[in-house]
Amino acid sequence: MSKSPSPVSVLDAQCPSRLVLDRIADKWTALIIQLLSKKTMRYAELHREIGGISQKMLTQTLRSLERDGLVERQVYPVVPPRVEYSLSRLGRTLIAPLRALCRWSEKHLAELQANRARAKAKRDGAENN
Amino acid sequence: MSKSPSPVSVLDAQCPSRLVLDRIADKWTALIIQLLSKKTMRYAELHREIGGISQKMLTQTLRSLERDGLVERQVYPVVPPRVEYSLSRLGRTLIAPLRALCRWSEKHLAELQANRARAKAKRDGAENN
Numbered sequence: 001m002s003k004s005p006s007p008v009s010v011l012d013a014q015c016p017s018r019l020v021l022d023r024i025a026d027k028w029t030a031l032i033i034q035l036l037s038k039k040t041m042r043y044a045e046l047h048r049e050i051g052g053i054s055q056k057m058l059t060q061t062l063r064s065l066e067r068d069g070l071v072e073r074q075v076y077p078v079v080p081p082r083v084e085y086s087l088s089r090l091g092r093t094l095i096a097p098l099r100a101l102c103r104w105s106e107k108h109l110a111e112l113q114a115n116r117a118r119a120k121a122k123r124d125g126a127e128n129n
Numbered sequence: 130m131s132k133s134p135s136p137v138s139v140l141d142a143q144c145p146s147r148l149v150l151d152r153i154a155d156k157w158t159a160l161i162i163q164l165l166s167k168k169t170m171r172y173a174e175l176h177r178e179i180g181g182i183s184q185k186m187l188t189q190t191l192r193s194l195e196r197d198g199l200v201e202r203q204v205y206p207v208v209p210p211r212v213e214y215s216l217s218r219l220g221r222t223l224i225a226p227l228r229a230l231c232r233w234s235e236k237h238l239a240e241l242q243a244n245r246a247r248a249k250a251k252r253d254g255a256e257n258n
Contacts, residue, residue, distance in 0.1 A: 008235040009235065010231045010235060011160060011179060013180030013182075014181075016242060017235045020234040020237065022156045025159050027147070027154045029154075030139075031150075034139075049140060051141050051142030053142075067245055067248040067249075068241050068248075069241065069244030069247075070241075090237065090241070090244070097229040100226040101153060101226050101227075104153065104223065105149040105150040105153065106137040106138065108219060109137055109146045109149055111198070112149055112197050112198065114198075115196070116196055116197055119196040119198075120196075
């Protein structure tokens with residue numbers, strides 16, 4: 001495939017790729033895709049593994065991911081119904097870029113916290129003088 | 130370096146790395162860092178290049194990025210003051226992961242839109258039957 005310049009640009013507010021970026025540049029999307037990259041999971045498992053996500057947010061994010069064809073939802077007709085989530089082929093192409101963001105957050109945490117503390121001290125100092 | 134398991138985990142709601150992920154997994158952060166990866170820019174230039182960002186959102190995002198030490202703000206004492214933004218050393222380590230997200234959005238736009246349309250047609254069909 002040739003790498004000719006594309007008219008599609010996330011910098012253009014009118015370009016629909018902006019909506020896609022908005023969908024994937026999201027903390028919950030990153031965490032859900034990271035978990036499903038390891039295995040198919042049930043709703044309750046996802047809810048347990050992602051600390052601090054509300055049921056409403058998990059349901060909403062899973063629905064968007066399913067609608068966009070990134071996640072597949074499989075319902076097994078048993079009682080009570082068993083519902084499992086897994087990554088689609090397209091969803092799997094997001095594993096690497098989103099994992100890179102998660103790893104960055106973990107790796108640079110200390111540096112970022114030190115920067116924040118320094119900025120806060122500077123601000124506080126300015127207020128007291 | 131060994132790849133020993135880290136106690137830092139974005140999956141843990143109490144881990145501060147979650148806050149870092151929230152900060153960087155953001156559409157505006159991705160766009161600002163992509164632009165500053167090419168050159169130092171003034172506020173007005175950034176505002177012009179990023180279609181659809183409000184002044185409030187641009188100011189807020191730049192302040193957070195500066196506080197976290199990802200962006201450096203340089204004020205030149207001229208009249209009117211000239212203010213320039215550039216990436217810090219830490220900020221430059223974010224170029225590659227965030228560019229990957231932007232490129233993904235542009236590359237998979239058509240597929241995602243087709244999936245959305247299919248999901249919508251299915252939903253509409255279900256409602257009419």
